[in-house]
Amino acid sequence: MELILMVENHGNLFIIPSSIEQLENVPFLLEEQKKLLYNIKYFIVENEKVSRKTIKELNLKTKLQSIMLFKHNDILSNLDKYFIPIYNGEDMGLLSDSGTPCIADPGSKIVEYAHLKNIKIQPLVGPSSIILSLMASGFNGQNFKFHGYIPKNSHDKENYIKKMMRSIQKERETQIFIETPYRNQKLLNDLVKILDKKIRLCLAINLTSSKERIICDSIENWAHKKINVDKQLCIFLIN
Amino acid sequence: MELILMVENHGNLFIIPSSIEQLENVPFLLEEQKKLLYNIKYFIVENEKVSRKTIKELNLKTKLQSIMLFKHNDILSNLDKYFIPIYNGEDMGLLSDSGTPCIADPGSKIVEYAHLKNIKIQPLVGPSSIILSLMASGFNGQNFKFHGYIPKNSHDKENYIKKMMRSIQKERETQIFIETPYRNQKLLNDLVKILDKKIRLCLAINLTSSKERIICDSIENWAHKKINVDKQLCIFLIN
CATH class of the missing domain: 3.30.950.10 (Tetrapyrrole methylase, C-terminal domain)
Incomplete structure (x- = not known):
C-alpha cells in the first residue's frame, strides 16, 4: 500500500526547457511533448519578453491567459499566488530564459513549493x-x-x-x-x-x-x- | 587567428541519446535532429539488440551497413578500428543502451579518441x-x-x-x-x-x-x- 497523496482536481506543473540559443531559431522540444502543452493558458516565467517568444514556438491551441513573473528572491511563503490556476484545475508551465529551468537557472523554489502542495510535477526533455x-x-x-x-x-x-x-x-x-x-x-x-x-x-x-x-x-x-x-x-x- | 585543425574530409561523430524506458515506445529525439541522422550507415554501440531497436526508430533513409560493438575495457590505442568509416568520409552514430551515452553510461573513451583524431563531435539533445x-x-x-x-x-x-x-x-x-x-x-x-x-x-x-x-x-x-x-x-x- 502506498500513501502518496496527489490532489486529483489540481492541474499539473510542467517544467519546460527552452532553446539555449535564443538568437537563432533552434528547436528545443519533442513533438510529443509539445502536444502535452497545447492547452496550457498560464505560465510562470523568469522573464516576460523571452518567454513570450518561447511560448509562441509552442503553438498553443488555446488563448494564453496569463504570464506570471516570479522573483528570484521570493520566499516560500510568498509563492502561493502563482498557483491559483493550478488550484482551479488548470495545468501550468514553468519556463526560464534559456535551457533547463532550475539547473544553473532559477525555478527550483517554485518546484519546491509545488511538492509541498502535492502538485504533480512533469519535467520535459530538452537541451541542457x-x-x-x-x-x-x-x-x-x-x-x-x-x-x-x-x-x-x-x-x-x-x-x-x-x-x-x-x-x-x-x-x-x-x-x-x-x-x-x-x-x-x-x-x-x-x-x-x-x-x-x-x-x-x-x-x-x-x-x-x-x-x-x-x-x-x-x-x-x-x-x-x-x-x-x-x-x-x-x-x-x-x- | 584560430589554430583548430578539423580534418575536412572526415565524417562527423553524432552522439545520440536513446529512450530511458526501453519497454514502452517513448519518443526521445527532436525531429530536426532525426533528419541529421537519416543518412548514417554506421553505428558504434554498447549492445547490438537494444541498438537495433533504437536505430529502427530513427527511420534511416539509407541501408544500415554496420553496427560496431565497443568493449567497455577497450584501451585508447585499440579504438582506431571503429573509425574507419569516418576516415572514409562517412558520418557515424554513437549509441548506448538507455538515455545519454557517456553519462552514467559507457562511450566516453570513443569520444576521447575522436578528439585525439580531430573528428568533429555533435552531441544531440535527448533524455537525461x-x-x-x-x-x-x-x-x-x-x-x-x-x-x-x-x-x-x-x-x-x-x-x-x-x-x-x-x-x-x-x-x-x-x-x-x-x-x-x-x-x-x-x-x-x-x-x-x-x-x-x-x-x-x-x-x-x-x-x-x-x-x-x-x-x-x-x-x-x-x-x-x-x-x-x-x-x-x-x-x-x-x-
Missing part, C-alpha cells in the same frame, strides 16, 4: 548545456560535479581551481563550471596558468547553435591555442 | 535522467554532484552517505546517485536510517514512462511513507 558538453567532452561521465559560477576574486579563484584539480587527481571526477560571457577569456587564461599541464580542458562554445564548437585538449596544448571565447556562451570542463 | 530528476526535485540546481553508484559494503556506504550529507550542510550542494534496481529498496531504507531528519530526499522513479513518479520529502516524513522502489529505475537525490 551541462549534459551536451559532458557527452561531447570524452571526459569521465560516471561521476562529475557542476559548480555554477566559481569565485571572481583572484585569490579565491586560484584556490578554487586548485581544489577542483585535487578532486580530479583523487577521484577522476569531471569538474564543470561557467562564467559570465565577458569574463570567459580571463578565466581561460587563468586555467592555463594555474592547472597542471596534464589536466585536460574542454570548452563547449555556443552549443546547439550554428556556431557550436567543442574543443578538448591538455592544458599543455591549450597554452599554444589561440581561441577567442570572449562574449560567447561557454561551458568549461576539466578532467 | 539526471537532469530530469534534478529539474523536478525542487532542489538546488546551481551546484550539484553526480556520484554514479555509491559503495555496496555497509560500512563504506554509511561513511559515504555521511560524507554526502556534510557536502549538503556545507555548500547546499545537491547529491545525485543511483543503485542497481534490485538494491533500491535497501538503499532507501539505509538513507532513512542514516540521514538527518531535516535532509530532503527525492526519488525520481521510471522517468519518461507512463509509470513516472517524483516524490520529494524530508527524511522525517519518508520514515512514514510506504513506497516500493524495488526493481524500478530510480534516481536518488538528497539536499
